[in-house]
Amino acid sequence: MTKAELVAKIAGESGITKSQAEKAVDGFVAAVSDALSQGDKITLVGFGTFSVGERSQREGRNPRTGEKISIPASKVVKFKAGKTLSEKVK
Numbered sequence: 001m002t003k004a005e006l007v008a009k010i011a012g013e014s015g016i017t018k019s020q021a022e023k024a025v026d027g028f029v030a031a032v033s034d035a036l037s038q039g040d041k042i043t044l045v046g047f048g049t050f051s052v053g054e055r056s057q058r059e060g061r062n063p064r065t066g067e068k069i070s071i072p073a074s075k076v077v078k079f080k081a082g083k084t085l086s087e088k089v090k
Contacts, residue, residue, distance in 0.1 A: 046084035
């Protein structure tokens with residue numbers, strides 16, 4: 001599902017205009033992005049939890065040359081589905 005399809009579905013199910021639904025989706029994405037960039041965890045009961053995880057430094061290989069390279073440590077976004085969402089997907 002694309003963003004445009006999501007906006008149309010939200011607008012149709014909630015009875016608001018597409019522009020209002022797009023503002024809501026953009027606001028949600030911005031709020032989640034801001035919270036995660038500050039290291040916060042976001043829990044939506046029944047849907048899931050967004051959090052930031054640490055990925056340690058590791059060794060990799062350049063696929064073209066086979067040369068060993070060092071991949072630096074980084075932060076990654078994690079999502080753990082909630083019970084209700086998991087049951088709907090099954």
